Amino acid sequence: MKQKLLEKIKNKKIVVGVIGLGYVGLPLAVEKAKAGFKTIGFDIQENKVQMVNKGHNYIGDVVDHDLSELVRNGMLSATTDFSFVKNVDFIAICVPTPLDNHQQPDISYIKSSSEEIAKFLKRETMVVLESTTYPGTTEELIKSILEEGSGLKCSDDFYLGFSPERVDPGNLIYKTKNTPKVVGAIGQDATEVIATMYRAVLDGDVHTVSSPAIAEMEKILENTYRNVNIGLANELAILCNKMGINIWEVIDAAKSKPYGFQAFYPGPGLGGHCIPLDPYYLSWKAREYGFHTSMIESSMMVNDRMPEYCVERAIKILNRNKKAINGAKILVLGVAYKQDINDYRESPAIRVIEELRKHCANVVYFDPFVPEYREHGEVHKSEPELADGLIESVDLVIITTAHTNVNYGLVQQHAKSIFDTKNAMKHIKRRDNIELL
Template sequence: MNKLKQKLLNKTATLGVIGLGYVGLPLAVEKAKAGFKTIGFDVQESKVDMVNAGDNYIGDVVNEDLESIVRSGSLSATTDFAQVAKADCVCICVPTPLDSHQQPDISYVKASAESIVPYMHPDMLIVLESTTYPGTTEELLKPILETSGLKCGVDFYLAFSPERVDPGNLIYKTKNTPKVVGGITPECTDVAATLYESVLEAPIHRVSSPAIAEMEKILENTYRNVNIGLVNELAILCNKMGINFWEVIDAAKTKPYGFQAFYPGPGLGGHCIPLDPYYLSWKAREYGFHTSMIEASMMINDRMPEYCVERARKILNRYKKAINGAKVLVLGVAYKQDIDDYRESPAIRVIEELEKEGADVVYFDPYVPEYREHGKVVKGELKLTVELIKNADLVLITTAHSNVDYHFVQQHAQIIFDTKNALKGISNRANIEVL
């Protein structure tokens, strides 16, 4: 048994996590809770300071857990990448956004790898968790790390293990979600699997290469993107046909096999589902292949914010009101219910499109009192009052937070356009229209 695997089994290894966001901080917390000395790395001093003070800023982390492991010395954070030299294992959990041309921006991954190189040492494990295109670990990461003079698979171990974080999920968290691991060599896979087996309660699924693990992650999210594209397109069709598509879905999901319910909405949000298909279609072009069905679903989903504004215009028009100058109250800017994450939120695009049409837009979100977009801070309403609702020519629901009193909204609103079917249980529907 190699030395690193032994250190992982007896929990004497020091573990590092680069990137203390929605993926990295929960992972660092679980590593520390499992009994490992853990160091978190981030370029943002504000995050580092908050971690070291035991102040939590991620919804899926339990405040008391963070306070306890920081107080005990099990977890610390730093902006000093020289501390990587102390780590036996380093997991890279940095953003992988799209650039202005909708192409993969892997600059954060590249910068992280380059930051590691000066401090690498023999018998070290590096795992990339950031979602990316198939081939990144072997084609990008491996050559950069080997500039250290160490040889992958001989002097150090390298693997890919995709993050599976679902913010707000009350059942599946970092600790109990099954993990996929694929290393450059069988021994790389074995060492990486041992790391996660020592930290998590969930099963570890080993695959034969990093590319398999990278493509597996893309498949997960593209599957959702395509199916959501299907229901969004059918929602548009059913509106033209005068059919309540939400009732159609409820009927279809009574089938106990062969059908999984997906739901329409104002578009896709979050860091993965809207972005990952772009990674795949970009990589596919390298092989002269066009992912036609995937690209079609992306086009449908990307257009949903504009479609929702078109519908809003038609609804206002039926009440003899113009969208230009109309007062619109948007309920919810988080990308999904009951969380404070507004990354890639379609609600923000809906707001922008409404403002382009001349609408006077305000928003209320109990989880997001303000958000930053295009370098400016947009502040929401602090309370959902009778006056706020009554003064709106249109209430547009874009996130179905469960702690909003929708009966209260329905009672006082002039018109409601519900893109999330949040008012499903309300019987008086005279002023409600659904997507």
Template sequence: MKDTLLKKIHDKKAIVAVIGIGYVGLPLAVEKAKAGYRTIGFDVQESKVKMVNQGHNYIGDVVDSELEDLVKKGLLSATNDYSIVKETDFIAICVPTPLDEYQQPDISYVKNSATDISKHLKKGSVVVLESTTYPGTTEELLLPILEEGSGLKCGQDFFLAFSPERVDPGNLIYKTKNTPKVVGGVDKDSTEIAAAMYRNVLKCDVFEVSSPKVAEMEKILENTYRNINIGLANEMAIICHKMGINVWEVIEAAKTKPYGFQAFYPGPGLGGHCIPLDPYYLSWKAKEFNYHTKLIESSGIINDSMPEYVVERSSKILNKFKKPLNGSKILILGVAYKQDIDDYRESPALKVIENFEKEGCIVDYYDPYVKTYKYKGKSKESIKELDKEALQNVDLIVITTSHTKIDYEFIQANSMFIFDTKNVMKNIKVRDNIELL
């Protein structure tokens, strides 16, 4: 059975299903289709299904013309019918793994997907979980659901592995196709089969590990490493401000060391689907082993507190002009969680806006990529353009995303005061109305 599936993969005869066609799933589906595999994307959102089938793109990292061409050639299609699984040989699960309101892992999307897949799973297929999750999910959650629901035996009738997604929206160098892949199967055959598919599709190294748990923990380590180091940078920013030291200059100086230091930068908080969330998955799982993740949770507290710190600093800036927070007009520049993308998942800017509004501020925002957003059941629209009137009609401008499409010299020349939390105005020569984080 293994050899038959490997031959299908080698000959591009394997049919691929990608469950969840969002920021992770759609780029993966496109790459598999580009490699010559007939690929079917599944999503519960009818709007995404319709857009894919019409050849219309909704993800920044996907090239519109490539998507349209793949659909026309019949290599890529989408559906919301799980019965397509019975036609497929390779099933990649790319569904969300958010936190609930108590900062506990919400793996309901993975659980529900596995349950639905199990009803149609056929002999001789391989299932690969790509969604970031806690160590043990593949073997402790996914495996029993797939076996019980299908009546098949893993290792004999089907194969199972974990391969963490490494999507970085907006990255101009590393995309799905050229970012190295880590693969860990429940057995050697599962690892070999999953790795064979990725090697046939991607132009990158495929690193095989001994188990799904290793691959799951590897992804958690990646993002916890970044979370902790950004927490350090944020704490340094707070300390440096109290001491009257420019933290951005400190970091630039530290970067000159050719070993032992990697630069991380402070900001208004952490955003995106992975870095703010993944450490909580590890902390939650560690409690099962009677261990409290002190360092990880400390960095989380620091990063989570940054939106409040931004408002606190803004209050002190406004006090210089004898203006209280209550009633002040604030303009936020950028609500996307990183520069030059339209993704605002977990964006700290949304929390900054929320905290300003709690203090009675009148808040508008401008983002050339995010025309409107929804947060905690409320919608907000970006102002249309950054003209003189928009800039001169506010008491304070707070920069929370370093978009490159914005004319920062124009902003400096026409604004009363600017609080730059991203150091995006570092090259502006006249700085008398600019304060850095």
């Protein structure tokens, strides 16, 4: 099986299947197809499948022309019919792994995808999970589902591994194509073949590890590292505010050290598909071993509380201006979870808005990248433009996303008060109406 698959990879005879056509899956499917491998995308959402088959792009990190050309040339197609799994030789599972209402891992998408794959899995197929999850998922869950559902045996009839997605939406340097990849599979042959498949597609280094669990833990470490350090920055921001010290200037001074320090910055909370969620996967799994991840959980508590802290600061600013939060008109600038993208998953800005509304504030928002967002079944629309009249009409402007295409000079000129939680206005010289987090 090993030699046969290596030969098929070399001759570009592998047919690729990508399960889940979101922020991870669609860019991966495009890169596989661009590398010369015929690719089929699978998704349960009919609208995504139709858009792909029409060559219409909906992911910022995918080049519109690349997608349309690949579809036109027959190298990329999409379907909701999982029976086409029987036609593929390499399957990448790129489905969501959210938390449930109890902040515990929801692996239902991984489970249901594996069950569908098992129905049609054929011999000599590589299956790779890319979705972030707790260590042990690949070997403890997916392996048994695939073996029981297909009647095939892992390592003898098919190869199984884990290769964590590394997607940073909006990153202008590192995309799917040139980001280094980690691969951990069940058995040396599986590791070699799966790593070879990624090397045939990507420009970044492919780093192999000894097991899927190592690769799964590695991904959790990446994002927990950031969660903990951002938690430290947020906690110091709260302390520095009490002490009358500018935390942003402190961090800028610290990062002048050329070794032993990496700059992390405070903000209104954590957003996105990884950093706010992944540490919960690890703390949940740790309890199985009677272990309490105290440092990690402490940072999670600090970060989770930041939206409420920002609202408390906003209330104090309004009070100084002899204005109650009840009935105050507040403009929130930015609901995307990071600058210059349209992704608002887990955005702390939305939690800030919700908290403000709980205090009966009249909240409007402006985001040039997110014209509307849906939360709790309701659709909220952005103000059409950031006009001086809008800015003058509000009691407070809160900057929650540091988009670079916002005219912050105009904001400073016309706002009564500004609460800048992202240091987005650091280049504005006149600062009498600006307060930093």
